[in-house]
Amino acid sequence: MSSPNVRSSQPIPQFASTRALxxxxxxxxxxxxxxxxxxxxxxxxxxxxxxxxxxPAQPFLKWVGGKRRLLDQLVPxxxxxxxxxAEPFLGGGAxxxxxxxxxxxxxxxxxxASADVVNACNVLRDDVDALVGRxxxxxxxxLPADADARAAYFYAVRDRHPSLxxxxxxxxxARMVFLNRTCFNGLWRENRRGxxxxxxxxxxxxxxxxxxxxxxxARALDAATVARAxxxxxxxxxxxxxxxxxxxxxxxxxxxxxxxxxxxxxGAFAATAQAELADTCRALDRAGxxxxxxxxxxxxxxxxYRGFDIRTVQAARAVNCKGDRRGTVAEVVVxxx
Numbered sequence: 578m579s580s581p582n583v584r585s586s587q588p589i590p591q592f593a594s595t596r597a598l599x600x601x602x603x604x605x606x607x608x609x610x611x612x613x614x615x616x617x618x619x620x621x622x623x624x625x626x627x628x629x630x631x632x633p634a635q636p637f638l639k640w641v642g643g644k645r646r647l648l649d650q651l652v653p654x655x656x657x658x659x660x661x662x663a664e665p666f667l668g669g670g671a672x673x674x675x676x677x678x679x680x681x682x683x684x685x686x687x688x689x690a691s692a693d694v695v696n697a698c699n700v701l702r703d704d705v706d707a708l709v710g711r712x713x714x715x716x717x718x719x720l721p722a723d724a725d726a727r728a729a730y731f732y733a734v735r736d737r738h739p740s741l742x743x744x745x746x747x748x749x750x751a752r753m754v755f756l757n758r759t760c761f762n763g764l765w766r767e768n769r770r771g772x773x774x775x776x777x778x779x780x781x782x783x784x785x786x787x788x789x790x791x792x793x794x795a796r797a798l799d800a801a802t803v804a805r806a807x808x809x810x811x812x813x814x815x816x817x818x819x820x821x822x823x824x825x826x827x828x829x830x831x832x833x834x835x836x837x838x839x840x841x842x843x844g845a846f847a848a849t850a851q852a853e854l855a856d857t858c859r860a861l862d863r864a865g866x867x868x869x870x871x872x873x874x875x876x877x878x879x880x881x882y883r884g885f886d887i888r889t890v891q892a893a894r895a896v897n898c899k900g901d902r903r904g905t906v907a908e909v910v911v912x913x914x
Contacts, residue, residue, distance in 0.1 A: 634674040636674055637754070637787070638668075639758065641763065641765070642826070648671060648675050651890070662683075662824070665823065672826070677800060677801075686815075688804050688814070690805065698801075701750065701798060705791060709792075715751060719785065727759075727779070731756070739752075740772070759778055802818075815864065822869075824869050827851070827872065872911070874907040878909060885911050
């Protein structure tokens with residue numbers, strides 16, 4: 578995915594693909610590590626997470642396929658002890674926020690293909706007051722308006738895409754949070770040009786600036802390195818950052834044509850990408866990194882991970898235009914331990 582055109586004093590951190598990525602230097606102090614291909618690289622997540630955590634953190638973004646409702650089934654399947662953690666499909670980050678809240682993380686390296694997700698997390702961590710101020714401005718303009726004026730405001734914000742209109746990092750983060758909380762079903766969906774295209778959701782009273790949740794999430798992210806990266810770079814990143822465990826929650830392989838809600842970052846996650854992800858997991862296994870992966874329960878996915886531990890969990894289906902069809906659906910959890 579090409580880099581968006583964003584004017585900001587704090588560029589979105591990016592890592593190169595596996596083929597281009599040289600080993601990263603991890604520093605115990607001082608300035609950021611450097612990478613001769615991609616420029617400055619954030620310090621590897623060397624912060625020690627406080628334990629216990631008095632105020633738990635939760636995701637600040639709504640995310641289709643997020644794991645908040647599955648965490649009670651998933652967390653018991655994780656390795657025991659504190660983890661040097663990586664999550665290459667961050668999305669809403671439900672697993673990260675739960676593990677941070679439990680005091681289970683020694684460090685965290687969080688990556689995603691979406692420049693908007695990475696930017697929102699970094700702005701929240703580094704300048705939560707500014708983000709809260711921008712979201713209050715959105716709320717002041719949007720909430721008192723009637724239905725037609727709300728829709729017009731939503732589409733005006735949606736049309737101001739950072740690749741088309743110069744904006745700073747804070748404005749871009751506030752745009753994402755606002756759209757995420759006012760679009761249909763919280764569906765963050767992008768077309769092949771990387772433009773967000775979900776329609777207006779028409780909620781009666783959306784919470785546009787959940788300040789307590791934002792500040793708790795900012796405290797959790799202070800313990801993490803967040804950067805834009807392709808999942809194929811994960812073995813190199815794990816080796817460079819001393820990662821001991823990775824949780825992978827990719828766009829799911831569709832079990833039907835209507836279930837293919839996976840265009841979150843400029844295109845579908847095709848079967849070839851699923852196969853490359855399985856190869857990436859095998860590379861992690863050879864490197865001695867423990868990992869756990871979630872995906873849809875279908876023959877294709879089970880075949881890709883034959884030989885690893887595969888078990889089933891029941892997940893709530895959140896996205897359907899008809900509420901009575903939202904029920905539960907089986908998912909697989911794959912582990913190499």
